[in-house]
Amino acid sequence: MIARDEAALIEPIERTPILARTLDWAAINSGTANLPGVAAMAGRLAEAFAALLGEVSLVDPAPVEKVGADGRVRAVETGRHLVLRVRPDAERRVLLTGHMDTVYPADHPFQTTDWLDADTLHGPGTADMKGGLSLMLEGLLAYERGAPTLGYDVMINSDEETGSLSSSALIAGLAQGKLAALTYEPALPGGMMARARPGSGNFAAAVTGRSAHAGRNPQDGRNALVAAADLAQRLHRARRDGLSVNPARIEGGAPNNSVPDLAVLHFNIRPRGPEDLAEAQALIAAAIDAVAAEHEVAIHLHGGFARPPKPVSPATESLFALVSRAAADLGEPMAWKDTGGVCDGNNIAACGVPVIDTMGACGGAIHSPEEFLLASSLDARARLTALVLHRLDRHGVAV
Template identity: 75%
Template sequence: MTGLTHEERDLLAPVERAPVLERTLDWAAVNSGTANLDGLATMADKLASAFSALPGEVRLVEPGKVEKVDGEGKPRALPHGRHLVVSVRPEAARRVILTGHMDTVYASDHPFQTCDWLDENTLHGPGTADMKGGLSLMLEGLLAYERGAPTLGYDVMINADEETGSLSSNALIAQLAKGKLAALTYEPALPDGSMARARPGSGNYAVVIRGKSAHAGRNPQDGRNALVAASDLALRLAALVRDGLTVNPARIEGGAPNNTVPDLAILHFNMRPRTPELAESAQRLVDAAFAEVAREHEVTVHAHGGVSRPPKPISTETEALYGLVSKAAGDLGQAMRWNDTGGVCDGNNIAACGVPVLDTMGALGGAIHSPDEFLLADSLDARARLTALVLHRLDRHGLALQD
């Protein structure tokens, strides 16, 4: 580990893998799928207990209200778990935010529930990389940073709904991100150490189309077929795909018996614009498609949802943060590469607040969102050291890149 000062070496020396791994295994044993409110409550209690080792206030924040369109086309309240917030030195002139999520994509009845070792360094298990390991190493890095006479203030925000778009925590993220010097988010990096740069935006929509029922044989001309209108809309949306914009019609609900003209259909689709400008123009095109389908099919079209993850371009301040982290990783002997990605995360929402963010500070791993998910155990203590060193250098030098 070349390039480290004596102070930095002393700061990082106590970091060990064993406690980070122990917590990761304990937390991965808890099923905390986004809809598993009991599992999320258990996970929140474990996190609150563990993060109470930091010199700050720990609190659990109630989720914001979220609605989801049901099979009848009606919006219904959707319950969520509480979010964890830890505030350390709130009076500090310079503050940062560190974020992660306690939820996973694995439902309470999913068969993938336990961990096992594929080899001495590869831990296979649900949520190990995404992101129980990331939460554990974040805490270890913060504990190490606190041993070095810190002056930087920070908030830790661990939400319970990142995997479904952070709809109940978006307002909390924006509130905590405001005015921060920088942000670190603990999504997993790739096994080779690759980190995410720019990300597109993402929006999920449920479009409720209501027509008019009629007998399919006696008077079909009196009906207005909502299913046909939804299919036409799906084709129009798919035709909007271009460089920098993807639109994915994913599912149509509704229909009626074969002898009835269906009067209800619900089209679900996802849209991912690469830039803020594309997000605005794409929304205009989507709205135009809604209006055209409503007019031509004589149906009503009501859309729920929108772009909840704004595009994350790279600012000058973000480049400075990437440079600082790259140098810190190099001084620690850690490989680091940078790639634009098609995925989205809470880093998108933080960047939209004007805060430079690096959102793949978590464990190295792969096959996330699948029963093959794994993490590399040797990245746990390595990334904990990186967290501590980055915070220490932000404390001492701000975003100025050291030679």
């Protein structure tokens, strides 16, 4: 089912350059908070993607704030984001996205790559997603050899692993008016594509009570730690199918002889759909009001739902059909399924753009010291990228 022009497009794609870049980029620690490492990675990416002869720029991050253990809100520094624009005046345009940051900080022991077997590369960020960035580039280079007419933007952000807070507005702006979007998160186990995703919200509830001596006059105190624990329990009890609630950490407290007047509860909520999102927002507000009244404390909530739920639209069904047909024509049939993870595909879908967000490499054990990449997926997924773009160019979002 591969046409002659399609075969000519993908035939030159080889694994060697994709793998070489992956190894080079995986050697750079680009944990989100490692700003020198992220800057080095951004520079390396800018040099590589300049081969596409578009306009490459590094965009300053939007301001981001975070609540510390002392309950105070502070600015958080993040790296710049890479944007490439090719044929910006084209009538039809697509968006390709990925991220340069990893979950491994500069002092993490997992810093080097090694081969577990002839096809399995063990290393930080190999699957998530430096291999994905490398194969995306190779697929674009191949697409450019086939008389392309589609315009496209490439956005590679520096803070996806922490929720894309400094890049969400950039993503939304670039998504506007796009025909379709491809995001290079690693494939699910077995090479499957992600279908629907829940939303995700990260919150910090800073609880302010009143200190007092634990022995002389504890009744005069208002225990912020107990109030935070009560809030965590109320949120935890509200979880159900379609609404995941995870109280993750309480910071604060005081010496054993003092009633603690400060505690910060950090929690994550993942609503499956828009109705679940509305329920989650009401749940948080009700729980905070009840705990504040019962414990006579003040509670300041920081955070929000940075990842909207990602249901599957008819347009996304059509895009998946196109990608699935292309994969089958390449001898790599695939399926897709719902997943509990979130990514920038959530944000793109919320803009009304059909998106496939697991176009990256195959591998596994991401976010752990056992992370690995299947090298054979690099050239296979690069061919898929080139063919999908070619067919989007010729036919639009249709099988």
